[in-house]
Amino acid sequence: MLAAQGASPLRPLSLLRVGLRVLAPVGDLTGGSVSEAVCRVGDGDNWSPDKRNKEVDILAAASFQALNGVVWGLMVALISVGLSLIFGLTEVINVAHGEFYMLGAVLAWYMAAWTGNLWTAALVAPIAVGGLGLLLERFTLRRIERRPVVTILVTFGLALILQHVVLLVFGPAPRRLVPPPLGVVSLMGRDYPVYRILVAAAAVVTLTVVATFLRFTRLGLWVRAVQQDQEMALALGIPVGSVYMATFGIGAGLAGLAGVLVAPITAIEFQMGSDILPLAFMAVIVGGLRSLRGTVAASLSLGILEGLFSVGMSPVLARCLTLVTLGLFVLGRTGQLWPRLRMEGTQ
Amino acid sequence: MSLRAPVGLRVVLVGLVIFALGIGPTLLDPYGRTLVVEIAIWSMLALSFGLVFGFAGMLSFCQSLFFGAGVYAVALAFEGFGWTFWWGLAAGVFLPVVLALTLGVFLVRLRGHNFVIGSVIASLIAVYLILSDSEFTGGDDGLPFSLPAARLGSLAVPLGDDYFKYYMVVIVAILILLSVWRVITSPLGRMFLAARDNEVRLEFLGYRPERVRLAAFVLAGAVAGLGGVLYASVFRYASVQLLRWTTSGEAVMWCLLGGVGTIVGPVIGTTALVMAKDHLSSWLERSYPIFVGLGIILVVIRFPGGLVGLLSGRRVLVKSTAHGEPSG
Numbered sequence: 001m002l003a004a005q006g007a008s009p010l011r012p013l014s015l016l017r018v019g020l021r022v023l024a025p026v027g028d029l030t031g032g033s034v035s036e037a038v039c040r041v042g043d044g045d046n047w048s049p050d051k052r053n054k055e056v057d058i059l060a061a062a063s064f065q066a067l068n069g070v071v072w073g074l075m076v077a078l079i080s081v082g083l084s085l086i087f088g089l090t091e092v093i094n095v096a097h098g099e100f101y102m103l104g105a106v107l108a109w110y111m112a113a114w115t116g117n118l119w120t121a122a123l124v125a126p127i128a129v130g131g132l133g134l135l136l137e138r139f140t141l142r143r144i145e146r147r148p149v150v151t152i153l154v155t156f157g158l159a160l161i162l163q164h165v166v167l168l169v170f171g172p173a174p175r176r177l178v179p180p181p182l183g184v185v186s187l188m189g190r191d192y193p194v195y196r197i198l199v200a201a202a203a204v205v206t207l208t209v210v211a212t213f214l215r216f217t218r219l220g221l222w223v224r225a226v227q228q229d230q231e232m233a234l235a236l237g238i239p240v241g242s243v244y245m246a247t248f249g250i251g252a253g254l255a256g257l258a259g260v261l262v263a264p265i266t267a268i269e270f271q272m273g274s275d276i277l278p279l280a281f282m283a284v285i286v287g288g289l290r291s292l293r294g295t296v297a298a299s300l301s302l303g304i305l306e307g308l309f310s311v312g313m314s315p316v317l318a319r320c321l322t323l324v325t326l327g328l329f330v331l332g333r334t335g336q337l338w339p340r341l342r343m344e345g346t347q
Numbered sequence: 348m349s350l351r352a353p354v355g356l357r358v359v360l361v362g363l364v365i366f367a368l369g370i371g372p373t374l375l376d377p378y379g380r381t382l383v384v385e386i387a388i389w390s391m392l393a394l395s396f397g398l399v400f401g402f403a404g405m406l407s408f409c410q411s412l413f414f415g416a417g418v419y420a421v422a423l424a425f426e427g428f429g430w431t432f433w434w435g436l437a438a439g440v441f442l443p444v445v446l447a448l449t450l451g452v453f454l455v456r457l458r459g460h461n462f463v464i465g466s467v468i469a470s471l472i473a474v475y476l477i478l479s480d481s482e483f484t485g486g487d488d489g490l491p492f493s494l495p496a497a498r499l500g501s502l503a504v505p506l507g508d509d510y511f512k513y514y515m516v517v518i519v520a521i522l523i524l525l526s527v528w529r530v531i532t533s534p535l536g537r538m539f540l541a542a543r544d545n546e547v548r549l550e551f552l553g554y555r556p557e558r559v560r561l562a563a564f565v566l567a568g569a570v571a572g573l574g575g576v577l578y579a580s581v582f583r584y585a586s587v588q589l590l591r592w593t594t595s596g597e598a599v600m601w602c603l604l605g606g607v608g609t610i611v612g613p614v615i616g617t618t619a620l621v622m623a624k625d626h627l628s629s630w631l632e633r634s635y636p637i638f639v640g641l642g643i644i645l646v647v648i649r650f651p652g653g654l655v656g657l658l659s660g661r662r663v664l665v666k667s668t669a670h671g672e673p674s675g
Contacts, residue, residue, distance in 0.1 A: 093460050140644070148460055149406055153603070153647045156596055160640030168634055274593060278471050281464045320475035323468055330461075331453055 058311065064190055065307035071196045073303020074203035077296045078258040079276065080283040081210060082251030084295045087284065088227045089247045092141060092151045096159040097280065098273030100129050100252040103162065104259020105268045106170055109177055118180055118264065126257040133252025134245050142244070159274065167270040179264035199261045206257060207296060210250070214292075223247055227290070282326050302326060360611050363618065367517050372510060380513050384581055386621045387520040391574025393601040393613035394527060395567040400599075401608040402531060403563035404543030408592040408599075409450070409466040412473050413443040413568040415590035417575020419477065419484065422492045422585035427483055432497035432504075436576060443572025444565060451564040455557050470592040477587050489586035506580070516577050523573055528610050530566060539563045600639045603646045606653030616653065 083097050104125045111121035136158065141151065182198065184191035214220040225233045226243045234240050266272070283302055287294030302322060309318035367383055375383065395410045420442035424435035454465050477484045484490060497504035505511045530536050541549045542559040549556050579585065588594065605616020624635055646653060 093463065150647055152406060152460070152463055153599065154644050156599070157640040157643035157647070160593070160596065160636050160643070164634055164636040164640070168637075274591075278464070278468050282468065285461065285464065314479055316475050317479040320472050320479065323472050323475075327465070327468060327472075331456075 060190060062308060062311050064187075064192070065311050066304050067187070067192065067307075068196070069303035069305070069307025070300060071200045071303070072306070073300040074200050074207075075258045075262050076276070076279055076283055076302060077207060077299035078203055078261075079255045080280040080287070080295045080299050081207065081292055082254035083280050084284045084287070084289065084292055085223070085247055086251040088290045089223060090137075090141075090244055091148065093148060093155065094251075095152055095155040095277070096136075096162060097155075097251070097255055098275070098277030099159050099162040100133060100255035100273070101259040101276060102166065102270065102273035103129050103132070104256030105263040105266075105272065106166055106259075106270075107256070108260040108263040109170075109175060109268050112177055112263075118177070118260075121263075122257070122260050125260045126253040129256025129259070130249040130253025134249035136252075137245050137248035141248075142241070163270050163273065170270060172270065174267035174269035176267060177264045196265065199265070202261060203258075206254070210254070211292070219243070219246060278323070282323065282330075285330055286326055298326075356611050356615060360614060363614075364521060368514075368521075372513055377509060380509065382621070382625060384513055384516045386618050387516050388574050388577050388581070389598070389601065389621060390614045390617040391520060391523060391577065392571055392595075392598040393605070393617045394524065394610070395571035395574065396595065396598045397602045397605075397607060397610070397613040398527060398531075398570065399563055399567040401602070401612070402536065402539040402543065403560050403567075405455070405560060405564065406463045407454075407466045407564070407567070408463065408595040409454075409469045410567060410571045410598060411592065411595040412450075412470045412590050413447055413571035414575040414578070414594075415473070415585075415587075416443040416446050417572035418579045418585045418589055419490075419575075420572075421576055421579035422490050423484065425495055426490060426492035430495075432495050435495070436580075439576035439579060440569075440572060443575065444569050447565045447568025447572075448561075451561045451568070455560040455564055466595075467592045470590055470595065474587055474590050477590065484587075485585065487587060489584055489588075491584045493583060494580065512581050516581060519573070519577060523570055524610065524614065527566070527570060531610060535559075535562065596643075597636075597639060600643050600646075602653075603643060604653050612653055 079097065079101055082100070083094060086092055086094050086097070107125040107128060108118065108121040111124060112118050115121075140158065141154065179193070179195045182194040184193055185197065186192075214224060222233070222238050222243050223246070225236070225238055226240055230240060233243075279302060280299075283299040284295050286301075287296070287298035305325065306318050306322040309321050313321070367387075371383060372380060392410060392414050395413070396407065399405050399407045399410065417439045421435050421439035424430040424438040430438065450469050454462060454469070457465050478486050481487065494506050497506055531539070538549070538554060538559045539562075541552075541554075542556045542563070546556045549559070575589075578589075601617040601620050602613040603616070604620060605614065606612030620639075627635065
């Protein structure tokens with residue numbers, strides 16, 4: 001993330017310029033024409049109004065992409081927070097979590113097709129997906145929690161089943177949903193869709209609600225207690241089983257909500273869950289497995305990073321580079337990149 | 348501890364091999380022969396996973412990455428670079444091993460679920476890289492290619508001949524199987540088990556667990572890569588779907604069903620499931636992965652030892668380094 005410490009408002013922009021210049025060679029390798037413009041923008045004697053306009057264009061493009069990245073990062077945050085809650089509590093690596101997201105999007109599509117209204121979908125789908133998560137926990141996963149390998153394999157099996165049931169019903173072709181006609185706002189000289197801003201706002205509100213829930217309600221207290229020390233919680237009479245179910249339900253519901261929100265701005269298809277899952281896992285790991293704040297921060301960084309990368313290269317390559325960057329960051333931080341670089345205080 | 352396959356299943360395996368080599372080719376119709384070739388190739392992938400998980404305790408979803416790397420190396424060597432036959436084959440063997448070494452150095456340092464996620468992400472990165480240059484790699488549509496003429500000295504190798512392909516694949520697969528068996532029963536193989544079961548003790552004995560696991564990882568990568576080369580030689584089509592971590596997952600299923608922790612298990616599991624898939628009607632064919640998923644859940648919860656475990660009376664799922672804790 002770009003942290004501008006200086007008082008000058010121009011600082012973030014120059015950091016961005018430097019960043020784009022650094023990225024430019026990579027873009028050149030992949031034929032990104034925007035990066036060519038960056039390379040040719042000089043300073044000092046070679047300054048000309050023509051080149052200056054190009055630079056401003058790139059900044060605008062970058063900011064636009066960064067904004068998209070924030071929206072996207074908030075969606076990843078919703079999914080990762082659910083994943084993190086589930087993992088922190090039950091030690092279940094939920095490989096099927098991405099499918100909850102996919103189900104949210106698919107349900108949204110069907111509801112929009114039946115009722116012509118996206119808002120009812122936004123209410124119903126998360127609850128439906130959350131309910132499914134709850135049931136899955138109760139009837140399938142209850143017996144195998146706390147056995148990492150087994151849960152990975154079982155949730156993988158579940159993911160396969162969910163994916164292919166949807167494939168049978170929904171079909172293999174990606175479908176699109178028309179976003180509600182909310183118009184555009186003018187931001188930085190470009191038109192930005194209001195719907196995306198609404199989506200971002202909804203995500204922020206939801207995350208705040210979740211944080212409040214965890215801190216100030218009894219069930220939230222129970223969740224945190226069971227996370228900290230399950231046996232003690234049991235001894236204190238907390239209904240651990242119900243807490244497990246509730247956490248799974250909430251986590252799944254959050255992912256489903258992300259799916260509904262994102263449905264009008266992306267391609268809905270049966271594999272979209274397995275495509276986004278690794279990103280969510282990255283965010284959880286980078287943010288720290290038991291820190292929800294860290295997870296949200298990591299998700300946002302991921303989104304913004306990908307947005308910035310995609311200024312100079314194709315979206316696919318941008319995502320690739322984002323994954324590589326985050327991967328190296330995780331490896332470096334855990335001191336496991338090179339054993340000799342092990343830092344004090346890290347394992 | 349490792350599962351020793353019951354004598355009965357070993358006999359079955361040997362019987363299958365004899366059948367495949369001997370009377371099979373004359374008894375089977377072309378479709379049957381293609382099925383045997385498929386089974387041989389996919390059991391390489393399953394064996395690769397069995398090696399890295401059953402023996403070295405790492406739950407890896409990137410075996411399909413090495414398989415696909417073998418396929419794409421051959422495909423691109425011939426189609427993209429126009430190399431001659433033997434050089435293309437060499438590329439197909441070389442690339443997966445190099446990839447396994449490079450990735451392995453980083454991945455084997457990871458514990459438990461971090462390793463799993465790392466392997467998934469590695470596959471994903473490879474998929475994205477391939478998709479990013481669709482012109483060169485064929486992108487989403489895949490890359491069909493043709494094999495150049497091959498000569499062995501003054502003899503022309505009959506690559507197009509049905510029987511030749513059959514024998515080539517079956518013989519290479521058997522050789523790979525024997526080599527892996529040789530490694531597993533050697534001291535190195537014992538070290539794999541040690542790294543899986545009790546790392547601390549292995550370290551006390553003076554070995555580096557990461558090196559041992561890296562060796563297992565590279566060996567498994569080589570096996571998968573060779574499987575990919577075989578696939579490329581027979582089917583002449585490179586598809587990006589081969590690299591997805593969900594394809595690795597199918598191999599997980601074959602291996603689990605047969606019995607993790609043995610050599611026999613992955614092969615038998617693959618045989619059973621590929622044949623089962625083949626016999627299903629067309630409707631079930633499309634929903635086949637649903638049964639794979641159900642099967643995985645069932646096997647893991649009820650029959651952790653797979654077929655081998657069932658028949659030998661043991662119901663043990665092989666421990667993995669997922670906990671990162673020493674046992675016993």
